[in-house]
Amino acid sequence: MVRITKVYTRTGDKGSTRLVGGKKIPKDAARIEAYGTLDELNSVVGLARVFNDDLKSKRVQPSPASGGHVHSLKPRLPAAEHLDDILRQLQNELFDLGSELATPADFSYEGMFRVSEQEVKGLERLIDFCQKDLEPLNSFILPGGGKVGGFLHQARTVCRRAERDILRLSREEDLSPWPLTYVNRLSDLLFVLSRWVSQKLGEPEYLWERGLRSSERKAARSDRTKKAKSIRGAKNAVKKRPRKGT
Helix, strand or coil: CCCCCCCCCCCCCCCEEEEECCCEECCCHHHHHHHHHHHHHHHHHHHHHHHHHHHHHEECCHHHHHCCCCCCCCCCCCHHHHHHHHHHHHCCCCCCHHHHHCCCCCCCCCCCCCCCCHHHHHHHHHHHHCCCCCCCCCCCEECCCCCCHHHHHHHHHHHHHHHHHHHHHHHHHCCHHHHHHHHHHHHHHHHHHHHHHHHHHCCCCCCCCCCCCCCHHHHHHHHHHHHHHHHHHHHHHHHHCCCCCC
């Protein structure tokens, strides 16, 4: 059981911090950047859970008979319940992975968590499960849609940054290959989850289009040309109009 009795320590005021085991390093070191980005990712996943919770259960206004207390009704959407289970699991795994990255290679302790093939395979199973309910894509998707899906898209982009940070760290220090594999697969899962929850809620997907289509560009140019000719014609007619008294 972790016990935290003091929030501020003043030990990091000069831009340094300590890893698990006590080693002191700068706060902008690659290892700190890596697990700091995981912390940011965990926060975005937490936001997705908050908004998903609105779909998971419905609250009613307090009544005199209840003594002013608010009661929750039974869950409304099974998909929202399932998504909350998934996101809760991901948040715990991200916290464990952050702890692993906060531990230097020369320090370990009994029972220490290390992400492995087991966690990666778990993500792949979740991807396969969600993909069964989704139509194949014929275009890229623009981030957006509903609130939950939107935050999952944001989580995906932060996850990609975490992947880059972990890769950078692996070039400076010895790392197990599994953290990098895990975040790579996690970004795929977050993308699929954003589509899956939108599909379950009946929300539209915004598909990417490369600018205007060729026919639309030609039509737009034609309209601009006609408008320009009309304006020039009107100006010429004004110039040729005889003045009064001539």
